[in-house]
Amino acid sequence: MSDSTRFALATGLALLALLAVPWIVRNDYYLHLFIVSLIFVVVALGLNLIVGYVGQLSLAHAAFFALGAYVSALLFLKLKWSMWIGLPAAALLTGIAAFALGWVILRVRGHRFVIITVAFSEIMKLVATNWVDLTRGFMGLPGLQIPALSLPGLGAIDVSSKERFYYVVLAAAALSFYLCYRIVRSSVGRAFVLVRENEVLAESLGISAFRYCMIAFVVGAALAGAAGALYGHYVGFVSPDLFNFSYITIMLIMVILGGKGTLIGPVLGAVLFTFLPELLRDAAHYRMLIFAVILVLATLFMPRGIIFPLVEHLVPRRWRTRHVRAA
Amino acid sequence: MLDLAIFGQHLLNGVLIGCAYALIAIGLTMIFGVMNIANFAHGEFYMMGGFLAFYLISLLKVNYFLALPLAVLLVMVLALVIQQTVFKRLREAPMMTTTLVTIGLSILLEQVAHLLWGPQPQVIPNPFPTKPLSFFGIYTTPLYLFSMAVTAALILLGHVLIQRTRMGKAMRATFQNKEAAALVGVRIDRIYMYAFTFGAALAAAAGAVLGGFIPVEPTMGGVATLKAFVVVILGGMGSFVGAIVGGLLLGLAEGLGAGYFSTGWKDAIGFFAVILLLLFRPEGLFKRA
Numbered sequence: 001m002s003d004s005t006r007f008a009l010a011t012g013l014a015l016l017a018l019l020a021v022p023w024i025v026r027n028d029y030y031l032h033l034f035i036v037s038l039i040f041v042v043v044a045l046g047l048n049l050i051v052g053y054v055g056q057l058s059l060a061h062a063a064f065f066a067l068g069a070y071v072s073a074l075l076f077l078k079l080k081w082s083m084w085i086g087l088p089a090a091a092l093l094t095g096i097a098a099f100a101l102g103w104v105i106l107r108v109r110g111h112r113f114v115i116i117t118v119a120f121s122e123i124m125k126l127v128a129t130n131w132v133d134l135t136r137g138f139m140g141l142p143g144l145q146i147p148a149l150s151l152p153g154l155g156a157i158d159v160s161s162k163e164r165f166y167y168v169v170l171a172a173a174a175l176s177f178y179l180c181y182r183i184v185r186s187s188v189g190r191a192f193v194l195v196r197e198n199e200v201l202a203e204s205l206g207i208s209a210f211r212y213c214m215i216a217f218v219v220g221a222a223l224a225g226a227a228g229a230l231y232g233h234y235v236g237f238v239s240p241d242l243f244n245f246s247y248i249t250i251m252l253i254m255v256i257l258g259g260k261g262t263l264i265g266p267v268l269g270a271v272l273f274t275f276l277p278e279l280l281r282d283a284a285h286y287r288m289l290i291f292a293v294i295l296v297l298a299t300l301f302m303p304r305g306i307i308f309p310l311v312e313h314l315v316p317r318r319w320r321t322r323h324v325r326a327a
Numbered sequence: 328m329l330d331l332a333i334f335g336q337h338l339l340n341g342v343l344i345g346c347a348y349a350l351i352a353i354g355l356t357m358i359f360g361v362m363n364i365a366n367f368a369h370g371e372f373y374m375m376g377g378f379l380a381f382y383l384i385s386l387l388k389v390n391y392f393l394a395l396p397l398a399v400l401l402v403m404v405l406a407l408v409i410q411q412t413v414f415k416r417l418r419e420a421p422m423m424t425t426t427l428v429t430i431g432l433s434i435l436l437e438q439v440a441h442l443l444w445g446p447q448p449q450v451i452p453n454p455f456p457t458k459p460l461s462f463f464g465i466y467t468t469p470l471y472l473f474s475m476a477v478t479a480a481l482i483l484l485g486h487v488l489i490q491r492t493r494m495g496k497a498m499r500a501t502f503q504n505k506e507a508a509a510l511v512g513v514r515i516d517r518i519y520m521y522a523f524t525f526g527a528a529l530a531a532a533a534g535a536v537l538g539g540f541i542p543v544e545p546t547m548g549g550v551a552t553l554k555a556f557v558v559v560i561l562g563g564m565g566s567f568v569g570a571i572v573g574g575l576l577l578g579l580a581e582g583l584g585a586g587y588f589s590t591g592w593k594d595a596i597g598f599f600a601v602i603l604l605l606l607f608r609p610e611g612l613f614k615r616a
Contacts, residue, residue: 111365
């Protein structure tokens, strides 16, 4: 089979399977897991742009996810804005927040960058916890709903059932994937990889590392914000727990074990690491422990991730990582 | 009109936590300076020190003054094992790898503590009389004075070890230039081991001593790590004196912030300071030692 036939076949089959999920999976609980994993696909795709493509280890991603959830929740509860406006608003606002933060911290690299992304996350958490008048602090914001989707010519469509909301998140995941695919395949994506592999060389060619890191940072954060809005409305409740360190850990595991710097790796990572904890439900106490061990061992011994090397031969060559050899 | 007694009280409240920050930060900055690793698991040694002290004193009924050094010793053994099994492999690894591994390690240790001792906060029993003492309208307790003396003595000990001994000299040399230090006969492997174990010991001591005031719980290590990173950035990464001064400053600022402003927001002081520092003085508050 030639490369492109295989590609077309794989894509077609994957799409068909994804569209058929609500018919095949009749169990409410498993459908719930599919919805959550698709939301995390959006998150992981965004984080992958930052960690995988421009190679900056940002630990602020969970904070952007939570920020998006809060923005959309507050717009819904205080101003009665529908989620369909709240979602783009959340993406826009987290994008702006990422721009402001990036403007300060993308001047530094390495350890200081990592630590300041954590400091930012902690400040956001403190705001969510202490600004009680707005966020109700620890009590969180309950009562979020999924409003009907009104499309011109089609009237209002109720999407609040799990079967229908699945298609909403599937569309979001597909759009995010397409967006990342276009970015990565463009000259911007090539600049990303060069900045990651050799920043000095990139700068000497007139490619501004600051600029391309900023693009990845802002787009990645906006995706996290949009995913956060979807998540908040789906779960119906937003609280400062969303800022917990365990979220960013799981997101990193999804991206890194899936295969950072590849497009399909983080997608599979998001699905696998949403389902895996549920399959390990009997060992619920040991869940984070197992995750931690996986993270340590995989980082040390399998730097390319554990999923991507397994599926690599299924993926067309043009989806694979372009490795620019460092000088 | 500023009430001096109240001001003094807030300052005093900040001194002990400041000393603890300094102790944790010294180890962190040492590991950073010598091994070039930002150790996100460092605060877990502080947590382990607290929990082991609690376990020895409350559950095994070991004498308080014997239990503190014993807890520190146990953490040193733990640190040695971690150094030999994990950190040895990280020597030439890229930053992304070292950071991810230490993040994983931090969660691992937190979860182990969670499984061993449960999630509920524990207070280490107080061996001193609980009657408050008063000087010029400032109140304190014997335990507080004892803890302050211990942490201050340890900071001094750390300072002397690093600045005055042969090992400290070798450590500073390794920090300045690894290859050159190795060339003049410094055994880099040993230095890594000493720096890591000694740093862990200081953090563990801080945890064991502070456990009498701040309840010990599995999640305290993560917060301690972040605060210590704030201190290390404020003091300049790899600077010993910076870690000490930065730790005390942050502790005092938090004490005053909690007293005059709000306890809920006091934790934000350090995080804001780091971001502001980066904007206006990226090289750190102090020059490198």
